[in-house]
Amino acid sequence: MTAPPAGSSASDTKLDAAVLKIASVVVLGAIMSILDVTVVSVALPTFMSEFQASYATVAWTMTGYTLALASVIPLTGWAADRFGTKRLYLTALVLFVAGSVLCSLAWDVTSLIGFRVLQGFGGGMLMPLGMTIMTRAAGPQRVGRVMAVLGIPMLLGPIGGPILGGWLIDVASWHWIFLINLPIGAVALITAFVVLPKDSPKKSESFDFVGMLLLSPGLALFLFGVSSLPETGTAASARVLVPGIVGVALIAAFVYHAVRTDHPLIDLRLFKNRQLTFAVLTMTVFAIGFFGAGLLFPSYFLQVHGETTLMAGLLLAPQGLGAMLTMPIAGQLVDRIGPGKIVLVGLVLIIAGMSVFTQVGVDTGYPLLLGALFVMGMGMGCTMMPTMTAALQTLTDHSIARGSTLMNIVQQAAGSIGTATMSVILTSRIIAPEGAPEGTTGQPDAEMLAQLPPEVQQSVLGSLADAFGDTFLVAMLVMVVALIPAAFLPRTKSAQPTDPTAVSMH
Incomplete structure (x- = not known):
């Protein structure tokens, strides 16, 4: 990998042309994987109708993807060192595109979920690899700016994903939300092959097979149990408890193993770094609240306001626009004043915006809702990537791949827990009003509502x-809790480590 020039100073924070060229390649791959999450979010009602399946069942098209992401991310840090980031990045792109094409050919909801898992194996490697490639290319003194560049997919996902997904479903069919990845993936493959620097894989570390056999299945089983909550409706179900308990046991066994081996799959010694520890805690709580709520916004517009998929996508655009406004500024400020103050401001903005959605009704005005989404987007731009920066800016070259892998595991696992939890809460709070026929206790679709008398329709929508x-x-209350670990993030510019052993002592 290309490293920053030996003579570069900490004050030299401009991203040069070579780094920007690498950034453009990495961002292209990341956009593709993140767009696919948000594109599918507006397609869930379409899948319900197309495959005659319940909301809890079609939600597995999202959950299966996330489970695959979580299970493959632990391998990424070691594989990046062993085989080189360029080769692994190209492999991840091929897997992702192949999974996308297969998803477009799905004949029922089960096959779609299976192909989404394959797609997730590729998508799970793209973001941590992109973070590793970018951080190594730019050097630690420019991590804030690098994270702002990598934040571009986070902006385009909320803006472009729902709009693109809604438009493709309205004018063509659901198959095209997956087929669109074929031309984008082809461009990403060619540019990555040409632009990314030649690999220099390391052969010094042996692969932690024991760790892999403990952590990857452990994460997958735990998240499977949690993600089954919306379908079972109770944590006492065997489908939730058995995989959940086995998953926790495997993860606990991995922790015991990791602190006793020289080259673990995930280096838990990184937690000796106080700054990284608080960044991980902040990211965990933030992801549970923010991503858990994020899945519900399109469903709210689709089901309560009766919008089309395209309009639901357009209505979510202010969130991305808000992030677009603040993320580049936050990236520059992190390098100058540290991430602590910026993350706290971001969380307060998210809490303020989300408070509006706690009072939503059938007739809540769009100006208020769109303004709240814009404020939340501004908060996200000040929170997510600065928290990533706080975790990575004190790491040396040797630790960057492991640190970015750890942060991505945390983000994906916490996001899965958040979406499952919020889905359970939503489902449990839906009560069929008096006069509604049997079968309207779940989330109603437009066809079901059309068959009800007008007064019952209003009652169902109100509920x-x-x-x-x-x-x-x-x-929103979960986001309030995130303020606690965020308060311990550094509020001054961090000193950069100059020695590999320094990473565990900061």
Whole structure:
């Protein structure tokens, strides 16, 4: 990998042309994987109708993807060192595109979920690899700016994903939300092959097979149990408890193993770094609340307001626009004044915006809702990538791949827990009003509502709006809790480590 020039100073924080060229390649791959999450989020009602399946069942098209992401991320740090980031990045792109094409050919919801898992194996490696490639290319003194560049997919996902997904579903069919990845993936493959620097893989570290056999299945089983909550409706179900308990046991066994081996799959010694520890805690709580609520916004517009998929996507655009405004500024400020103050401001903005959604009703005005989404987007731009920066800016070259892998595991696992939890809360809060026929206790679709008398329709929608409001309230309270670890993030510019042993002592 290309490293920063030996003579570069900490004050030299401009990203040069070579780094920007690498950034453009990395961002292209990341955009593709993140767009796919948000594109599918607006397609869930379409899958319900197309495959005659319940919301809890089609939600596995999201959950299966996330489970695959979580299970493959632990391998990425070691594989990046062993085989080289360029080769691994190209392999991840091929897997992702192949999975996308297969998803477009799915004949039922089971096959779609299976192909989404394959797609997730590729997508799970793209973001941690991109972070590793970018951080190594730019050097630690420019991590804030690098994270701002990598934040571009985070902006385009909320803006472009729902709009693109809604448009493709309206004018063509759901198959095209996956086929669109074929031309984008082809461009990403060619540019990555040409632009990314030649690999220099290391052969010094042996692969932690024991760690892999403990952590990857452990994460997958635990998240499977948690993600089954919306379908079972109770944590007492064997489908939740058995994989959940086995998963926790495997993860605990991995922790015991990791602190006793020289080259563990995930280096838990990184937690000796106080700054990284608080960044991990902040990211965990933030991801549970923010991503848990994020899945519900398109469903609210689709189901309560009866919008089309395209309009639901357009209505989510202010969130991305808000992030677009603040993320580049936050990236520059992190390098100058540290991440602590910026993350706290971001969390307060998210809490303020989400508080509006705790009061939603059937007739809540769009100006208020769109303004709240814009404020939340501004908060996200000040929170997510600065928290990543706080974790990575004190790491040396040797530790960057492991640190970025750790942060991505945390983000994906916490996001999965958040979406499952919020789905359970939403489902549990939906109560069929008096006069509604049997079968309207779940989340109603437009076809079901059309068959009800007008007064019952309003009652059903009112109940559904209240359920969304209660769920958003829980998500907002989780964001309030995130303020606690965020308060311990550094509020001054961090000194950069100059020695590999320094990483565990900061």
